[in-house]
Amino acid sequence: MKSIVSYPERGSGGKNTYRGNCSPLLIEDLIRQYNPDTIADYMVGSGTTGDVAKRMGIPSFCYDLNRGFDLLNNEIKERPDFMFWHPPYWDIIRYSGEQYRIEEVVSKYGIDPSASDLSRKQSWEHFLKEIDYCTVKQFAALEKGGHLAILMGDVKKKRKLYSMILEIAKPGTIEQIVIKAQHNCVSDGIHYSGKPFIPIVHEYLLILRKDHALMYNYQLTGNVEGDIRDLNLPTWKDVVAGVLEESGGKVTLAEIYTAIEGHKRTERNKNWKEKIRQTLQIYDLFGSTERGVWFLVEKGEKGQRKIAA
Numbered sequence: 001m002k003s004i005v006s007y008p009e010r011g012s013g014g015k016n017t018y019r020g021n022c023s024p025l026l027i028e029d030l031i032r033q034y035n036p037d038t039i040a041d042y043m044v045g046s047g048t049t050g051d052v053a054k055r056m057g058i059p060s061f062c063y064d065l066n067r068g069f070d071l072l073n074n075e076i077k078e079r080p081d082f083m084f085w086h087p088p089y090w091d092i093i094r095y096s097g098e099q100y101r102i103e104e105v106v107s108k109y110g111i112d113p114s115a116s117d118l119s120r121k122q123s124w125e126h127f128l129k130e131i132d133y134c135t136v137k138q139f140a141a142l143e144k145g146g147h148l149a150i151l152m153g154d155v156k157k158k159r160k161l162y163s164m165i166l167e168i169a170k171p172g173t174i175e176q177i178v179i180k181a182q183h184n185c186v187s188d189g190i191h192y193s194g195k196p197f198i199p200i201v202h203e204y205l206l207i208l209r210k211d212h213a214l215m216y217n218y219q220l221t222g223n224v225e226g227d228i229r230d231l232n233l234p235t236w237k238d239v240v241a242g243v244l245e246e247s248g249g250k251v252t253l254a255e256i257y258t259a260i261e262g263h264k265r266t267e268r269n270k271n272w273k274e275k276i277r278q279t280l281q282i283y284d285l286f287g288s289t290e291r292g293v294w295f296l297v298e299k300g301e302k303g304q305r306k307i308a309a
């Protein structure tokens with residue numbers, strides 16, 4: 001196994017008709033690489049991990065909401081040394097009610113799977129909270145020295161990337177990130193006219209190792225909002241250009257002052273108004289045809305604006 005894997009042929013095990021199924025060849029490679037005593041998969045979907053483990057003679061513990069096991073609310077009874085986890089990619093493929101019948105699970109196991117199906121419609125933030133909960137729960141159940149391998153993908157919605165690997169909690173030691181090429185995705189045939197669009201043709205396999213039986217650490221990612229007008233960093237040019245871009249047209253000097261006044265940058269420099277006037281004069285980025293009214297100069301044919309020396 002190398003840090004990039006690709007399985008154009010799926011291999012046998014699980015069901016290729018169960019949407020979002022993964023290649024049995026990946027599970028085979030992981031078993032060969034880590035040589036575990038046991039392998040567990042608490043979201044086994046169509047049964048890929050179990051089928052491969054059986055073929056390779058490894059005891060496995062395989063469950064899924066479609067088999068009446070809910071990772072959010074049920075206890076993990078085992079203490080395996082290897083776990084493979086392939087959670088839903090947010091709400092891209094809906095499982096309960098689409099890949100299997102809800103009524104069947106209710107009548108067979110007495111639980112309503114739609115209530116805790118991670119693929120149901122929910123906010124990205126709530127989905128991440130549930131993913132983090134499941135990650136830590138599985139990590140806690142892992143034997144000391146064991147590995148948790150998480151296969152996950154990115155989601156693109158309205159030109160914004162929602163990246164699980166960037167945002168989820170990663171307890172323990174990050175041992176490896178493997179890029180897995182994706183083949184025959186539904187999105188392969190989608191083209192978006194006009195807008196720059198890079199199709200996603202890979203997934204990530206994150207491999208975490210549990211080095212300590214009781215203690216763990218992980219970094220948390222979070223959103224930070226800031227205002228360029230408060231930064232110590234950019235030049236005055238970027239602040240003034242930002243104000244003009246935000247207005248989208250012509251702006252008077254007084255309006256530029258108002259948009260910047262009160263921000264940290266003006267508190268640090270008592271001559272800030274003078275600095276703004278100077279900035280407007282220096283850069284050819286800024287134009288003025290009537291006294292005291294400013295706009296951003298349009299870009300030339302080659303997309304460049306002339307910047308004064």
Ligand SMILES: C[S@@+](CC[C@H](N)C(=O)[O-])C[C@H]1O[C@@H](n2cnc3c(N)ncnc32)[C@H](O)[C@@H]1O
Binds near residue numbers: 047048070072117
């Ligand atoms: C991407 S699929 C796994 C596919 C699997 N690797 C295969 O090859 O078929 C994700 C699975 O997570 C299951 N799931 C969603 N929420 C769950 C929960 N709370 N507890 C257990 N399984 C859940 C879904 O039923 C679905 O089968």
